[in-house]
Amino acid sequence: MPQPTHPSHPVVQGASALQRAAQAALGVLHDARTGDDETRTAFMLGRTGLASDGAQIEATGISPARLAAVKAYTNHKPDVVSLYKTTRALEDGVGLIETPRADVKQDRYQVPTPDGALIPVRVFTPQQVDISLAHGIQRTDDCMGTILFIHGGGWVTGSLGLYADACRDLALALGRRVVSVGYRRAPENRFPGPLEDCYAVAKALYAGEILPDVRPESIVLCGDSAGGNLTACLSLLARERGDFEVRRQMLLYPVVQSNYWDSTPYRSVIENGQDYMLTQQDMQEYLLLYINGPEDLSNPHLAPLLASDQSGLPRTLLISCELCPLRDEDEAYAAALASAGTESFCYRMLHAMHGYLIDPASAPTIEDTHTLMRAFLDGIPSPDELAQGEGVAWRAIRGIG
DSSP: OOOOOOOOOOOHHHHHHHHHHHHHHHHHHHHHHHHHHHHHHHHHHHTTTTOOSHHEEEHHOOOHHHHHHHHHHHHHHHOHHHHHHHHHHHHHHHHTTOOTTTTTTEEEEEEOTTTSSSEEEEEEEEEEEEEETTEEEEEOOOOSOOOEEOSSSSSOOTTTTHHHHHHHHHHHHHHHHEOOOOOOOOOOOOSSSHHHHHHHHHHHHHSSOOOOOOGGGGGGEEEHHHHHHHHHHHHHHHHHHHHSOOOEOOOOEEOOOOOOTTTTTTTHHTTSSSSSSSOOOHHHHHHHHSSGGGGGGOOTTTOGGOOOOTTTOOOEEEEEEEEEEHHHHHHHHHHHHHHHHOEEEEEETTTTTTGGGGGGGGGHHHHHHHHHHHHHOOOOOOOHGGGGTTTTTTEEEEEOO
């Protein structure tokens, strides 16, 4: 096997492919900003291949420049199977760059699994910082509860380090301790391995084995993308096994079904499956790296929307994204929970793409998500106040109140 610095090494080849995709995106931006009048006019009207006319670009709510760059990157990036090792290596590098925060304390633990592995866990605790001449800087924990957070990445990528800043922000925005799970990823650890790793951590958390002062009734499960899938499936497992009771969960653009081929009943897979970072092909390949065989695709522990009984599950906040292939299945899942008598709320984030929780360019959408989470957890802001965001930041599919 070539060394990681050799041009033929898969990580180096993958990094080169990513660089080409990024250059394509930058090229679109450069042409739009520096080209002749005809080029600039075509760009502004959406004639870069993004849309047949300017109306579709206007409908997305995203600037033409950013939308063109997103499409260029999406259409040039390598496939998931070729890319995932490179993505992990790049994410590991990004994860090493952490912004020091005096107002959030970070601790690290390891949780044993039944098969003898140790799952790394990071705990982010908001701090009350007091400064006085007499006592200097005093820090005390300042949290109202605990969030068990499961990161995304198609069960294949994503990491504790990559999501560290998002977890810090979540801890501060919600005034809660955040426990982030570093589950073992596919394809080395295929279904149901990542789910069982998360279950082991949840069981230990509820039992007070990670944080002795935890109050089980205050624990909230939360995850994004594949982490949202693992969160929903973890709640199903908890209901079935009875080791602990999950009272609330927050699912951000989760994977909840398993058909991303053209026979899918969810039109957003097709409509949003080409141009907005996460593609229909990506979802097919993530699944192929995660499953052991076709029989797994019908297992509700992989596709929770397929569960025959959706009752007795936690009170749920589900966030979907307007420009995400998973949008329609997410909203169908919220409806299925409600039909079974499970209290559920669903908001569609307007102009948002999959994965925005760790996208610095999506800061306003992240802040709006935190607002919806506070309303779900604490009732603040009120339903009347939330109505101010309707049609501007989000669309209430099943609103709080």
